[in-house]
Amino acid sequence: MNNKLPFTFFRMHPKVILLEWEQDPSTETLKELTHFKANILKYSMGVSQITLGYCSLLVQWKEDIINYSDAKKNLIALYSNLSINSTPAKTKHWTLPVCYEGEFALDLAHLSSELKLSKDTIIELHSKTIYTVYFIGFLPGFLYLDGLDSKLFFPRKKNPRLVIPKGAVAIGGKQTGIYPNESPGGWHIIGNTPISLFNTKNETPCFAKSGDTLSFYAVDEAEYQKIQCVNNPKAYLTKVK
Amino acid sequence: MIEILKQGWHTTIQDLGRLGSQSFGVPISGAMDLNAFQWANKLLNNNSSAACLEMTSKGPELKFHEPSFIAFTGAIMQAFLNSKPVKMYKPIEVKKGDVLKFSSVTLGCRTYMAILGGFQSEKVLGCRSQYKGVTLEDRIVKENLLLFNRNAFTQKGARVKTKTTDYKDVNLKVYQGPEYHLLNSHSQNEFKTKQFTISPSNNRMGYRLNEKILQQLPEIWTAPTLPGTVQLTPDGTLIILMRDAQVTGGYSRILQLSDNALNLLAQKSTKDVIKFELITL
Structure with missing residues (x-):
C-alpha cells in the first residue's frame, strides 16, 4: 500500500493540529486516514480525540501543545511507519433492510417523475450499490456514504422539511444517507430503515465505522415491522473483510 | 432533590462535555462558558466535572426538598432565596423547603448554578450534558426532579478569589482558520477592522452574525x-x-476563536457587538 500521500499541517488551536491531504476523496485515502488515526490514538501521548473528514484528520490534545515541532515530527514518523507498526483494521459490510413503500417513501414518486426513472429502477439502483462509510457527522450516527449511482443525483430541496422521521433513507445532491433521529432536513426521502443507527445504550453507539461498507435491500411493510421489533444491527452484518 | 416549579427560559444541565464520542457524530456540548462553570464548582470544592445548571436569560424557580450548598457564577442574574436577594460568587446554604427564584439577566447571558457534589442526572456516553437525541431531555422539564447527593460534604467556608471576565469586552481573540488564506486582502482587512453584531439566530449550536463578507469561497x-x-x-x-x-x-473555516473568546461570546446575545482580534499561535 502506498502510504506516502502528502499531507499538510495546520495549527488550528493551541490544543489542535489539522492534517490535510490535498486530493479528492478516495477509498484509498480513507483507508490510510483510518489506519493513521488508529495509530495516533495508540502511540501518541496526550491525544484526546481525532475526528475525520473526507481528506483530513483533526487531532486534539488534552493540554496545549507545548512543542509543536516535536508533535509534528512524531506524526510524520508515525505516518511513514504505518505499515510497519500495524495492519489496517478489518472493515465490515452491513446489509440494511429498507422499506421503499407507502408512507416511508414520501418523495419517491416525485423523484421518479423528475429523474424519469421508474420507482423500481430507483430502488434497484439505490439498493444494489455498495456504499463506503467515510465518517460520521452532521448528526449523531449520520453516516457519510460514498458511492451513490450518478443516475440518482438530485439537488436538495430549496425549503428543507422541518421534520424528517427517524430512519428515513434519503437522497440529496450526490449523496445518500439515513437520518438517525428525527430532524429537519433538505433531502428527498425514498424509504426508511427499521434499524437504529444511533443507540446510546450500546457500548459503541453507532454500529458502523469509517471504512465499513454498506448496502440496502428492499423489504415490505410487514417485514419492516418485524425487524423493528428486534432491531439488532448485528443480524445485518454479512461479512468481515 | 429539587422540585422544578418553573423551567426558566432555557435551563440545561451541563458539565465539561462529551469528549471522545465525536467519531460517532456526537457534538461535544458542555457548559457554554466553561470559565464561569469551573468557578461555580470551585466555590463549593466540587470535582471540576460536577454537573451544574446553565440558566439562559432567566433562571427557573426551584424548591429544595433536601438541604445543600449552592453557588452562582457567570451572567448577572439576581437570585432570591425565599424572596431575599442572595449574592453571586459565594457559597450559599439552602434548607429543606427553601424556594429559589431569579430575575432576568442584567449583564451577560448565561448564569451557572453549582450544587454540592454536582447534579446526579442521567449520564450518557460518560457525560451529563443535555443534548437532543443523546439525553432523554434537551433541557430541564417541570415534570422531572433534579437530584443531587445529599451526603456530599465540603470544608465549610471555602473561599476562592475570583477574577471575573468583563462581559462588556467586545474583543474576541481569534486564530486564522484553515481556509483564512483563501480570503482576499479586502476581506481579511474587514475582519481586522469591522465591527460585527450577533443576529437573533444564536443558540447553543451556533451564532449567526448580521454583517456579511462579500467574497464567495467554494464549499470544501x-x-x-x-x-x-x-x-x-x-x-x-x-x-x-x-x-x-x-x-x-x-x-470554509475562516477563523478559530481562542478558548477565552468562546467563553466570552457565550455571555453575549442578540444585537451585541463583537470585534475580532487576530493572534498567531
Missing part, C-alpha cells in the same frame, strides 16, 4: 470543525459554531 470537502470555528457560507454569512455544533461541516 466536508471536514472537521470545533466549537469556536467561524464558518463563511456561500452567501457571505458568518456562523460561529458553539458547544452543541455538529462535528463536521462543508463551509
